[in-house]
Amino acid sequence: MILPDMLEAKKRTDKKSKFLYDEYKIDENMKIGKNKKYYIKTYGCQMNEHDSENLSAILEDMLYERTDDMMDADIILLNTCAIRENAHNKVFGMLGRIKHLKESKKDIIVGVCGCMAQEEVVASELKKKCKWVDIVFGTHNIHRLPNLIMEAIKNKKQEMEVFSIEGDIIENIPYKRENKYKAYVNIMYGCDKFCTYCIVPYTRGKQRSRKKEDIINEVKKLKDDGVMEITLLGQNVNAYGKDLYDDYGMENLLEDVAKTSVPRIKFVTSHPWDFTDKMIDIIAKYDNIMPFIHLPVQSGSNKILKLMGRRYTKEEYLKLFNKIKDKIKNVSITTDIIVGFPSEEESDFNETLDLVNTCKFDLAYTFIYSPRVGTPAAKLEDKSSMEEKSERLDKLNELINKYAKESNEKLKDKIVPVLIEGVSEKDNNMFMGYTDTNKLVNIKADKKYIGKIIDVKITEVKTWSLNGEVKVLEKSV
Numbered sequence: 001m002i003l004p005d006m007l008e009a010k011k012r013t014d015k016k017s018k019f020l021y022d023e024y025k026i027d028e029n030m031k032i033g034k035n036k037k038y039y040i041k042t043y044g045c046q047m048n049e050h051d052s053e054n055l056s057a058i059l060e061d062m063l064y065e066r067t068d069d070m071m072d073a074d075i076i077l078l079n080t081c082a083i084r085e086n087a088h089n090k091v092f093g094m095l096g097r098i099k100h101l102k103e104s105k106k107d108i109i110v111g112v113c114g115c116m117a118q119e120e121v122v123a124s125e126l127k128k129k130c131k132w133v134d135i136v137f138g139t140h141n142i143h144r145l146p147n148l149i150m151e152a153i154k155n156k157k158q159e160m161e162v163f164s165i166e167g168d169i170i171e172n173i174p175y176k177r178e179n180k181y182k183a184y185v186n187i188m189y190g191c192d193k194f195c196t197y198c199i200v201p202y203t204r205g206k207q208r209s210r211k212k213e214d215i216i217n218e219v220k221k222l223k224d225d226g227v228m229e230i231t232l233l234g235q236n237v238n239a240y241g242k243d244l245y246d247d248y249g250m251e252n253l254l255e256d257v258a259k260t261s262v263p264r265i266k267f268v269t270s271h272p273w274d275f276t277d278k279m280i281d282i283i284a285k286y287d288n289i290m291p292f293i294h295l296p297v298q299s300g301s302n303k304i305l306k307l308m309g310r311r312y313t314k315e316e317y318l319k320l321f322n323k324i325k326d327k328i329k330n331v332s333i334t335t336d337i338i339v340g341f342p343s344e345e346e347s348d349f350n351e352t353l354d355l356v357n358t359c360k361f362d363l364a365y366t367f368i369y370s371p372r373v374g375t376p377a378a379k380l381e382d383k384s385s386m387e388e389k390s391e392r393l394d395k396l397n398e399l400i401n402k403y404a405k406e407s408n409e410k411l412k413d414k415i416v417p418v419l420i421e422g423v424s425e426k427d428n429n430m431f432m433g434y435t436d437t438n439k440l441v442n443i444k445a446d447k448k449y450i451g452k453i454i455d456v457k458i459t460e461v462k463t464w465s466l467n468g469e470v471k472v473l474e475k476s477v
């Protein structure tokens with residue numbers, strides 16, 4: 001049994017990560033899933049979504065088949081998120097339901113993995129109160145899933161294996177893409193920024209960049225496979241390469257990925273600190289790098305930004321924001337904002353509103369601050385009530401929605417390129433896709449356009465989406 005340790009997870013050493021290419025393997029005796037099904041519930045960010053794509057492929061290598069009905073599954077995995085209390089509560093609520101299921105289906109295997117499993121408090125709760133959970137593993141050892149399943153079946157007791165030290169880079173873990181035309185490509189793991197509210201540097205470990213050639217080769221293969229849009233993934237992608245190369249950073253990687261001619265490239269998530277002028281120039285230079293930047297600001301108050309350990313002031317953020325707007329044509333910029341951070345006063349919150357009024361973001365993901373055990377911010381005194389925080393969030397969301405709609409209105413009657421992904425979930429007579437600025441469009445089209453980038457005329461504008469119609473012949477295939 002290997003339990004997580006937050007103090008270990010916080011340590012940073014100069015030790016270079018190893019690149020392991022043969023670490024993942026499936027022995028014949030591990031192919032035990034014939035006529036059995038697996039169900040994965042994913043919480044949280046795109047990093048977790050991509051990890052679930054790894055988990056799916058591994059389980060399918062073991063011959064399990066996917067099901068979307070948990071009641072029908074022989075293996076249930078919860079791939080968890082630790083970023084907010086809300087996600088934490090949802091996971092324990094779900095575990096309550098699964099416990100009942102396991103009472104009637106004793107042979108099902110239940111696993112908890114992802115960021116919550118990396119938290120000491122969660123792991124010990126699972127160990128003490130949820131002994132019936134068969135396997136618990138973290139973010140550094142996804143490739144060990146087959147071994148953990150085999151051991152849980154053999155030993156009939158909880159297998160807990162959560163490593164806290166910074167992991168090596170395990171290449172060649174297979175993944176099963178959720179989307180035929182869009183793919184995630186990890187470019188780095190972990191984060192060394194240690195923003196005071198954030199649990200990620202503990203749950204995902206030290207920053208470790210993948211080798212540029214491994215990334216480029218993966219992108220080329222995906223392109224050959226018909227993928228139209230690549231999202232380069234990492235917790236702080238702008239710092240790519242700093243731990244690995246002296247003279248190769250995110251701007252170089254972006255340029256090399258753009259040169260593969262994959263039709264669309266985007267990247268998440270950007271910390272403003274590492275966003276260089278060279279990166280802006282490269283994004284502006286290549287048509288296949290989408291004019292879409294997610295640039296979390298978190299607060300408009302310098303006092304709060306300092307307490308958050310964000311390493312920039314409001315003025316520095318605005319300077320970067322304006323540079324991006326000036327240099328990248330038609331760019332859309334989205335952000336994240338936390339309200340109710342400890343010691344946030346009305347005047348601080350008003351500064352956030354001022355910043356939103358200045359930036360007029362295309363969209364923002366807004367949250368009430370959620371203390372995470374073990375982070376420095378969790379020890380700060382928090383004077384405002386939940387009622388006050390909720391009021392602030394409502395006020396902020398009203399403003400965000402206003403600007404989201406305004407930004408969409410600029411597209412009314414315009415012709416924009418849209419990657420058609422498939423049939424709309426809400427209306428089976430419509431197709432859905434995204435503009436190059438990452439805006440959702442519902443379109444009256446034909447199924448022959450699925451997987452293609454076509455010109456679409458925007459006919460109707462809403463706050464969260466657009467409606468459109470096919471305007472001219474397809475642009476690319």
Ligand code: SF4
Nearest residue numbers: 191193194195198200
């Ligand atoms: S840069 Fe992002 S992932 Fe890293 S500590 Fe800050 S908020 Fe967390």
